[in-house]
Amino acid sequence: MTTPQVPDPATLAPSEEYDLYFGPNHPGIEGNYSVRVRLKGDVICQAVADGGYLHRGFEKIMEDRLWVQNIALVPRICVPDPVPMEESYARAVEMIGGLEVPLRAQWIRVLMLELSRICAHLFTFGGNAATIGLYTNMFWGVTMRDLFLDIFEEITGARIYHIYITPGGVRRDLPEGVLERIEALLVELEERMPQFEDLFFNNAVVIDRATGTGRMSAEEALAWGVTGPNLRATGVASDVRRDDPYLVYPQVDFDIVTETGGDALARMMVRKGEVVQAVKIVRQAIAALRKVGGPVRCELPNPLAWDLPAGDAYARTESSKGELGFYIVSNGGPRPYRVHVRGASSMHAVQVLEKLLVGSRIEDVAQIMFSLDACPPEVDR
Amino acid sequence: MSIPARLNEVLNELPAIQARPAGARRVRVDVAPQGLPALLELLKGRLGFIHLSAISCVDWIEDGQFELVYHVWSHEMKLLVSCHVRIAREPGVYVSVHDIHEPAGFFERDIHEMFGVHFDGAPSMEKFILTSWEGPPPMRKDFNTRKHVEETFEWVDYRPDWLKDIERKGGGIES
Amino acid sequence: MSDIAPKYKGSMLRPLKALSFLFREPATLPMRPRPAAKVYRGFHLNDWEKCVGCATCQQICDNDAIRMVHIPALPSDPAKGIRPRRPAIDYGRCCWCALCVDICPTGSLSMSREYIHVSRDVDSYFILPDEEGMHGVRYPQGWAKDENADLLDLKRQEMPEEPPQERADNFSEICEGYDPQTAMLEASRCIQCGMCHDACPAHMHAPEYIRAIFEGDFEKSVAEIYRTNPFPQVCGRVCTHRCETACSIGKRGEPVAIRWLKRAAVDNVPQDRTIAIALKDKAKTKTGKRVAIAGAGPAGLTAAFDLAKLGHEVTVYEEKPRPGGMMRYGIPEYRLPYERIDADIAVIEAAGVKIRCNTKLGRDVTMAQLKGQADAVLLSTGLNKGxxxxxxxxxxxxxxxxxxxxxxxxxxxxxxxxxxxxxxxxxxxxxxxxxxxxxxxxxxxxxxxxxxxxxxxxxxxxxxxxxxxxxxxxxxxxxxxxxxxxxxxxxxxxxxxxxxxxxxxxxxxxxxxxxxxxxxxxxxxxxxxxxxxxxxSDVSFLGEDLTEQLEWSRGRIRIDEAGRTSVPWLWAAGDLVKGPDVISAIATGHAAAASIHAALMGETEAREAK
The missing domain is CATH 3.50.50.60 (FAD/NAD(P)-binding domain)
Structure with missing residues (x-):
C-alpha cells in the first residue's frame, strides 16, 4: 500500500475542505470497509469508496478446488446472508451439469433462503438503528437473529457457515421436529414485530433522521444498476424470485414489497415488509415439506472423479441485498475453470454509495451505508 | 426453448452475430469485439435490456484470448442475454461501455485489476481491492496461487507431544 | 432538526409501555454450557478400529488440513487394505466443512458436539483424533455420515452375463465385459487410495489405469497395465483380484470392479495398438545374452517378456502343444476363452520371445542341454500333478x-x-x-x-x-x-x-x-x-545330479527373494515357488527376470540400463 503523503499543514493554502477517512475500523461502517469523504463543514462534497480489506481471493481459489469442495468456500463470501451464496453456486453447477434437484430439496432450499433473509434483515435492521443511536433495536435484532441461528445449527450443523446446500440438493434431510420449532419461532418473531415497529418505525428520531436521507429516484436506481430492496424502495417492483424464478418459487405466494420514498426510511420499510413476506413463504415451505417426501439429493458421482461437462451458466438469486449472480465456466474438468461472483452489493456499496453520500452530512454516512445494506465481503470476494 | 422473435429481429440487424438459447430465460450471443457496443445499445433501446447484471472475464490462456461476457437483463422481456466477446490477451485492451450501462464502471475496474484488461474510456482504472499488490493481475491463469502461497507463507511446524511420542517409536507425518 | 410531528409524540403515558418488559422472560441465554445440535460439526472423532488409513479424507480436504501420521504400533495388512496410519487434523487450517466425514469409505470419521477449544499453545491445534474427543471428554457424536450425506457410490456397475439356460451346455464366455461407458462409470467410483496396488502380488498400478479409464483414455490405461502385467486379457478375466479384497470402497460397499476394468481397458484397444504400447520401452540394442525358460505358463512368459524387452534372446520350452500353462489347460474356456490367452501371448511373441511347444523337459530336451545353450535358465514348470x-x-x-x-x-x-x-x-x-x-x-x-x-x-x-x-x-x-x-x-x-x-x-x-x-x-x-x-510339482526332469546340487526346503527348491536357486545359472518362478495363482506367478516372473538381467549384465550395467 502506498503510504499517504502527509504534507506539513503550514505549507498548505487555507482551505475549507478536508478529507476524512471513514473506516476501515470505524464502528459505524459495516464490516471492514472504508470511505474517504471530502468535507466542507459537515457536508460531504465527494466520497470515494475503498474496498479490499476483506479480499480473500475466493474466485481464484475456487479454480483450484473440486466442484464439491467449493461448497465450503461459498458461504464465506457474505457472512450475514450465506445461504444465497451456497444456493447460487450449487444452481449454476446444476445448470451446467443438467442436474435435477429433487422436489423436497428445492423446498428445503426455499426454506433456508427465506430463513436467511429474515436473519439478514434483522441484522441490518439492528445495525441501521445503531447508526442513529438506537442501540436497543440492535440488541433486539441481533437476539432475534440468534434464535434463527439455532435453527440453522440444528439443520446444518453450523450457525453461520452452513455448508449445507450442495450441487444436486442438500447434504442431509431436516431433523425431526425442526418444522414445529421453526413455526414456534415465527410466532415469537411476529409477536416482536409490533415492538420493533414501536421502537423504530414509529420513532420520531428515526423518521426525522431517515426521511430523505440517501434518497434516489427510480430512474436513478435503474440507471445505476441498483437491485433488491434498495430498488424496490424507489417503487420498482423487481424481484428475481418473480422475474427470473428458480427452485419452486413459481409455486410460492408472496407479495413484492415496494415503497416510493427511495430514502433510508423507505428502504427499511421494504425490509420490514420482506420479513413479513419471508415468514409467509417459510410457512408455505413448511406446509410443503410436510407433504413432499423423497430424496434430498440427486445421485452424484464420486466427488474425487467428477468432471462437469464443458459449458457456462449464470445463476441469479434474490438475496437479502439484491441480485446475486454466479457465473461459472467449466472446461469439462473436475474443477471450475472460472467462477465470477456478482455480489449483490456490487453496485450499492461502491458507485451508488459514492453518489448518495455527496450532499449528505457526515453523521449520515454510516446510516446511508447501512440503509443500503452494503455488504463489503461480497464486493471484495 | 427458443429465441423470442422480437430479440431475433433485433439481432438480425447486426452483422456477424450468433445467438442460441441457453436454458430457461437465457440467451447466449456471440459477437465480434467491434460489434458489442452497438449490440448493447440496440438491446437497451429497443427491447429494454437496461440492467447490466455483470461483466465476467474469462482467461482462455491457451487460446491467447480473454472472453468478456456482458450479462444484460430486460425487465420488460424477462430475459437474460449474455453477450460473449473474445479479445486478444495481448495487449488486452477493449472499450468501456460505461456510457451505455453505468454499472459497467465497477466491473471494468474490477476486471482491469484482476485480469489486467484495459478499458478505453472507463471512468476509473484505479485499483480498488488490491491496493497494495505489486504483482501480476492475480486472476490470470498464469498466476499460480499455490506457488505464491508457498513462497510467501510458511507452514506451521506443529510439535505436539503425541507426535513426538510417535516419532520416537519410528512413525511420523507422511509426506 | 425540525420539531417532532404531533402524531409521533403520542400519549404522555407511552413510555410506561416499557414497564411491561419487566415481566418478560429475557431473551439472553443462561450462563451454562449449551448442548450443541445433534448434527453439530464440532471437533473430529475417529474410530481407530474402523479406520484403515486410506487417506481419502486427506484427498477431499479443501484446506490441506489433514495429514496422515504413520503409527508403527498399529496393525498393517496390505491384503485386507489396512495401513498403519491415521489422519491428524490441523485446526489452523480446518474449515469444519465435514466433507472428510461424508467421504470416509469406512465411516470411521465423525464430528463431536463440542463447541470450544481455547489455548495459547499452538501445538494444541494439531490433533490426532480418536473416539475420546479433542479434550479427552466424550462429547456425544454430532455430524456423522447418513445415506444422504454419503459422497461415495457404493454400488458397482453390473457385469452383463449370459443367463444360465444359455450357457449351461456350452463353453462360450459367460461374462460379456463392460462397454466403454459402463467402464468409465465404474472407474469413477475409485478414490485412488492405492490399497489395491499394495495388495496386488505384482503391485499393479491399478489407481493409475482406473484413472485413465475414467478419463476415457483406454490406451493410457493399457500402458499403465503393461508396466507390471503382460497378461491383461487373462488377469482381466480370471485374476484372484486381491485388489478388490483390499479396496477401501469395499469396506462398506461393493469394491470397485478392478478386474473387470482391466479387462475393459484391453477389450477396448485394438491388438496392434496394444502391441505398440506394450513394446514402447523395448531396448533398441541386443545384449547378446541368451536365456532358456522351461514352462510357458504365466511366470515363464512374464519373465520371457521382460527379458526380451531388455534385449536378451529368450527361448521358452513347453511340453504341451500350445503355450499358456494352467491358464489354458487348467481354466475352463467359459471363464477364459483361448483366443484371449493367444492375444496376450501374441504381444509377448511380438517382443521377440521364441516359444517351442511339444518339447518336454527330460524327454525332448535335458537340463544340461538348456544350460549349454543359454547363459541363464529359468524353471517355471508349475504344479502339473494333482x-x-x-x-x-x-x-x-x-x-x-x-x-x-x-x-x-x-x-x-x-x-x-x-x-x-x-x-x-x-x-x-x-x-x-x-x-x-x-x-x-x-x-x-x-x-x-x-x-x-x-x-x-x-x-x-x-x-x-x-x-x-x-x-x-x-x-x-x-x-x-x-x-x-x-x-x-x-x-x-x-x-x-x-x-x-x-x-x-x-x-x-x-x-x-x-x-x-x-x-x-x-x-x-x-x-x-x-x-x-x-x-x-513333478520335477523329475531335473535329473539326479541337479537335484543333488540344488538346496531344498520342505520339498520346494530353495530360492532367494528374486527366485535364484543355489545353482548360479538357475532360477525358479511361478507356482513352483509361490501361489498357485496367475498374478503371483506374474509377480515371481518379474522378480526372476530382474534378477537374471542383473546377473547377466553385472550390477553396474544393470543399473545403467535402468
Missing part, C-alpha cells in the same frame, strides 16, 4: 485328478463322460471341473449329476462366491462339511464315495488337520470320483 486324497480305493482308474481332466478337455482328448460324478474339494479347481463336467453331461445325457463335496462350511468356502452361485444355476450340487472316507468299489466297478462329517479343519496351531465324526457317514453314488484338493 494331489491325491490317498483314501482307500483312490487308486481305482475311475478316480481322477481334476487338473488332468481339465487338460484333457482343452486338448480335446476323449474320455468317458460319467453320467454321475462327485468332486472332492471346495476350491476354484473343484468348481472348474464340476462345471465343465456338467456342461459335457448336459450335452451327452441332457441332465447333470455332479456333486461337489467341500470340507468347508458354506460361509468359509475357498472358491469365489460367483463360482458357487453360478455352478448351482448350472445344476451342480454342493454339499458342505464332508470329508472323504473311502471309494466304494464292487468287483472292479466304482460305485461311489463315502464321506464323513467334518467337525473342524484346522488344529489349535492353525495347521490343516481335519477332525471328523466317523459315525456320520454318507454314501454318494457316482461313476467317477474326481479329486480336486490341490496340485504338486
Amino acid at each position: 494331489r491325491s486324497t490317498r483314501i482307500p480305493g483312490s487308486d481305482h482308474p475311475q478316480v481322477r485328478a481334476a487338473v488332468d481332466l481339465l487338460a484333457r478337455i482343452t486338448l480335446g482328448e476323449a474320455f468317458d463322460i460319467p453320467a454321475s460324478a462327485v468332486v472332492i474339494g471346495g476350491g476354484n479347481v473343484a468348481f472348474d471341473i464340476a462345471r465343465s463336467l456338467a456342461r459335457l453331461q448336459r450335452r451327452a445325457f441332457g441332465k447333470v449329476e455332479v456333486t461337489v463335496l467341500a470340507l468347508e462350511e458354506r460361509d468359509k468356502m475357498l472358491a469365489d462366491e460367483e463360482e458357487v452361485i453360478e455352478s448351482a444355476q448350472e445344476g451342480v450340487k454342493l454339499i458342505n462339511g464332508r470329508g472323504p472316507k473311502q471309494v466304494v468299489i464292487e468287483g472292479d466297478a466304482l460305485k461311489g464315495l463315502e464321506t464323513v462329517k467334518c467337525l473342524s479343519i484346522f488344529d489349535e496351531q492353525g495347521r490343516f488337520h481335519p477332525r471328523y465324526d466317523e459315525t456320520d457317514v454318507m454314501f454318494h453314488p457316482a461313476q467317477m470320483v474326481i479329486e480336486a484338493i490341490g496340485q504338486m
Whole structure:
C-alpha cells in the first residue's frame, strides 16, 4: 500500500475542505470497509469508496478446488446472508451439469433462503438503528437473529457457515421436529414485530433522521444498476424470485414489497415488509415439506472423479441485498475453470454509495451505508 | 426453448452475430469485439435490456484470448442475454461501455485489476481491492496461487507431544 | 432538526409501555454450557478400529488440513487394505466443512458436539483424533455420515452375463465385459487410495489405469497395465483380484470392479495398438545374452517378456502343444476363452520371445542341454500333478485328478463322460471341473449329476462366491462339511464315495488337520470320483545330479527373494515357488527376470540400463 503523503499543514493554502477517512475500523461502517469523504463543514462534497480489506481471493481459489469442495468456500463470501451464496453456486453447477434437484430439496432450499433473509434483515435492521443511536433495536435484532441461528445449527450443523446446500440438493434431510420449532419461532418473531415497529418505525428520531436521507429516484436506481430492496424502495417492483424464478418459487405466494420514498426510511420499510413476506413463504415451505417426501439429493458421482461437462451458466438469486449472480465456466474438468461472483452489493456499496453520500452530512454516512445494506465481503470476494 | 422473435429481429440487424438459447430465460450471443457496443445499445433501446447484471472475464490462456461476457437483463422481456466477446490477451485492451450501462464502471475496474484488461474510456482504472499488490493481475491463469502461497507463507511446524511420542517409536507425518 | 410531528409524540403515558418488559422472560441465554445440535460439526472423532488409513479424507480436504501420521504400533495388512496410519487434523487450517466425514469409505470419521477449544499453545491445534474427543471428554457424536450425506457410490456397475439356460451346455464366455461407458462409470467410483496396488502380488498400478479409464483414455490405461502385467486379457478375466479384497470402497460397499476394468481397458484397444504400447520401452540394442525358460505358463512368459524387452534372446520350452500353462489347460474356456490367452501371448511373441511347444523337459530336451545353450535358465514348470486324497480305493482308474481332466478337455482328448460324478474339494479347481463336467453331461445325457463335496462350511468356502452361485444355476450340487472316507468299489466297478462329517479343519496351531465324526457317514453314488484338493510339482526332469546340487526346503527348491536357486545359472518362478495363482506367478516372473538381467549384465550395467 502506498503510504499517504502527509504534507506539513503550514505549507498548505487555507482551505475549507478536508478529507476524512471513514473506516476501515470505524464502528459505524459495516464490516471492514472504508470511505474517504471530502468535507466542507459537515457536508460531504465527494466520497470515494475503498474496498479490499476483506479480499480473500475466493474466485481464484475456487479454480483450484473440486466442484464439491467449493461448497465450503461459498458461504464465506457474505457472512450475514450465506445461504444465497451456497444456493447460487450449487444452481449454476446444476445448470451446467443438467442436474435435477429433487422436489423436497428445492423446498428445503426455499426454506433456508427465506430463513436467511429474515436473519439478514434483522441484522441490518439492528445495525441501521445503531447508526442513529438506537442501540436497543440492535440488541433486539441481533437476539432475534440468534434464535434463527439455532435453527440453522440444528439443520446444518453450523450457525453461520452452513455448508449445507450442495450441487444436486442438500447434504442431509431436516431433523425431526425442526418444522414445529421453526413455526414456534415465527410466532415469537411476529409477536416482536409490533415492538420493533414501536421502537423504530414509529420513532420520531428515526423518521426525522431517515426521511430523505440517501434518497434516489427510480430512474436513478435503474440507471445505476441498483437491485433488491434498495430498488424496490424507489417503487420498482423487481424481484428475481418473480422475474427470473428458480427452485419452486413459481409455486410460492408472496407479495413484492415496494415503497416510493427511495430514502433510508423507505428502504427499511421494504425490509420490514420482506420479513413479513419471508415468514409467509417459510410457512408455505413448511406446509410443503410436510407433504413432499423423497430424496434430498440427486445421485452424484464420486466427488474425487467428477468432471462437469464443458459449458457456462449464470445463476441469479434474490438475496437479502439484491441480485446475486454466479457465473461459472467449466472446461469439462473436475474443477471450475472460472467462477465470477456478482455480489449483490456490487453496485450499492461502491458507485451508488459514492453518489448518495455527496450532499449528505457526515453523521449520515454510516446510516446511508447501512440503509443500503452494503455488504463489503461480497464486493471484495 | 427458443429465441423470442422480437430479440431475433433485433439481432438480425447486426452483422456477424450468433445467438442460441441457453436454458430457461437465457440467451447466449456471440459477437465480434467491434460489434458489442452497438449490440448493447440496440438491446437497451429497443427491447429494454437496461440492467447490466455483470461483466465476467474469462482467461482462455491457451487460446491467447480473454472472453468478456456482458450479462444484460430486460425487465420488460424477462430475459437474460449474455453477450460473449473474445479479445486478444495481448495487449488486452477493449472499450468501456460505461456510457451505455453505468454499472459497467465497477466491473471494468474490477476486471482491469484482476485480469489486467484495459478499458478505453472507463471512468476509473484505479485499483480498488488490491491496493497494495505489486504483482501480476492475480486472476490470470498464469498466476499460480499455490506457488505464491508457498513462497510467501510458511507452514506451521506443529510439535505436539503425541507426535513426538510417535516419532520416537519410528512413525511420523507422511509426506 | 425540525420539531417532532404531533402524531409521533403520542400519549404522555407511552413510555410506561416499557414497564411491561419487566415481566418478560429475557431473551439472553443462561450462563451454562449449551448442548450443541445433534448434527453439530464440532471437533473430529475417529474410530481407530474402523479406520484403515486410506487417506481419502486427506484427498477431499479443501484446506490441506489433514495429514496422515504413520503409527508403527498399529496393525498393517496390505491384503485386507489396512495401513498403519491415521489422519491428524490441523485446526489452523480446518474449515469444519465435514466433507472428510461424508467421504470416509469406512465411516470411521465423525464430528463431536463440542463447541470450544481455547489455548495459547499452538501445538494444541494439531490433533490426532480418536473416539475420546479433542479434550479427552466424550462429547456425544454430532455430524456423522447418513445415506444422504454419503459422497461415495457404493454400488458397482453390473457385469452383463449370459443367463444360465444359455450357457449351461456350452463353453462360450459367460461374462460379456463392460462397454466403454459402463467402464468409465465404474472407474469413477475409485478414490485412488492405492490399497489395491499394495495388495496386488505384482503391485499393479491399478489407481493409475482406473484413472485413465475414467478419463476415457483406454490406451493410457493399457500402458499403465503393461508396466507390471503382460497378461491383461487373462488377469482381466480370471485374476484372484486381491485388489478388490483390499479396496477401501469395499469396506462398506461393493469394491470397485478392478478386474473387470482391466479387462475393459484391453477389450477396448485394438491388438496392434496394444502391441505398440506394450513394446514402447523395448531396448533398441541386443545384449547378446541368451536365456532358456522351461514352462510357458504365466511366470515363464512374464519373465520371457521382460527379458526380451531388455534385449536378451529368450527361448521358452513347453511340453504341451500350445503355450499358456494352467491358464489354458487348467481354466475352463467359459471363464477364459483361448483366443484371449493367444492375444496376450501374441504381444509377448511380438517382443521377440521364441516359444517351442511339444518339447518336454527330460524327454525332448535335458537340463544340461538348456544350460549349454543359454547363459541363464529359468524353471517355471508349475504344479502339473494333482494331489491325491490317498483314501482307500483312490487308486481305482475311475478316480481322477481334476487338473488332468481339465487338460484333457482343452486338448480335446476323449474320455468317458460319467453320467454321475462327485468332486472332492471346495476350491476354484473343484468348481472348474464340476462345471465343465456338467456342461459335457448336459450335452451327452441332457441332465447333470455332479456333486461337489467341500470340507468347508458354506460361509468359509475357498472358491469365489460367483463360482458357487453360478455352478448351482448350472445344476451342480454342493454339499458342505464332508470329508472323504473311502471309494466304494464292487468287483472292479466304482460305485461311489463315502464321506464323513467334518467337525473342524484346522488344529489349535492353525495347521490343516481335519477332525471328523466317523459315525456320520454318507454314501454318494457316482461313476467317477474326481479329486480336486490341490496340485504338486513333478520335477523329475531335473535329473539326479541337479537335484543333488540344488538346496531344498520342505520339498520346494530353495530360492532367494528374486527366485535364484543355489545353482548360479538357475532360477525358479511361478507356482513352483509361490501361489498357485496367475498374478503371483506374474509377480515371481518379474522378480526372476530382474534378477537374471542383473546377473547377466553385472550390477553396474544393470543399473545403467535402468
